[in-house]
Amino acid sequence: GADGGQSGRALGSDSFPGTRPKPSIRADRGLTVPEGSRVTIWCQGSPQADVYRLYKVGGSGFWEAEAPQDSSNTASFPFESLSSYDAGRYQCAYHSGDGWSGRSDPLPLVVTGVYAAPSLSAQPSPVVATGGSVSLSCSSRFTWGTSGTLHLLKEGGADRPQHREWSRNGNSARRQGLFSVGPVNRL
Structure with a gap:
């Protein structure tokens, strides 16, 4: 948890923000x-x-x-x-x-690093023409819980992560999320 300070000291209502610029x-x-x-x-x-x-x-x-x-x-x-x-x-x-x-x-x-790495596949194919788009299917085998979020991260952190609530894939234990990526450019 954060060690940044103490909680609970009230200095006024923060439910009615003023016209001060947001940080x-x-x-x-x-x-x-x-x-x-x-x-x-x-x-x-x-x-x-x-x-x-x-x-x-x-x-x-x-x-x-x-x-x-x-x-x-x-x-x-x-x-x-x-x-x-x-x-x-x-x-x-x-x-x-x-x-x-x-x-x-x-x-x-x-x-x-909290869970085992999920699998990632490209649909319909991992070969994409420059300027084209692709759907990436991310699936995980963790079986507990009824909800969760999958995160798609670009290696090197060049783009902001994408987030998807996962859904069950039929009756299987796999959890799956579909991410749209594109237009694709050269590496």
């Missing part, structure tokens, strides 16, 4: 991080900010950090050892004066 958010190791690794999420706001909060989308709590005393206008939220629980989408906001900024755009954080 930007980033992770120091990119959007895909191996399980057990350390990552820091950074929230850059305003010189007038006094407190920053980090929210996990769909969660009910937040992490809080005091504004830095330097000119970076950036608060850090370190995660010491990522687990599957830490995967998800994060947003941040800052407090200044008597109110809160709007929340940042969501940052998707994908934790890799």
Whole structure:
């Protein structure tokens, strides 16, 4: 979990965001991080900010950090050892004066290495003409749970990950998601 601050200190309602510019958010190791690794999420706001909060989308709590005393206008939220629980989408906001900024755009954080690698196949064929499109079928054999998300990542992290809720493939235990990729260009 994050060690970035303490939760629960109320400084005003963040349910009515003001006209302050929303902050930007980033992770120091990119959007895909191996399980057990350390990552820091950074929230850059305003010189007038006094407190920053980090929210996990769909969660009910937040992490809080005091504004830095330097000119970076950036608060850090370190995660010491990522687990599957830490995967998800994060947003941040800052407090200044008597109110809160709007929340940042969501940052998707994908934790890799939690499950065995899924299989990936191209449909109708892995041979695609330049400018063409292809569908990639990602399937996994994990059998527990009734819902989950498959993530398609481009090697080298050049593109943002794609995410698909998986669906059961008939009565089998396989979970499957279909991703559209294209137009395809040369490597």
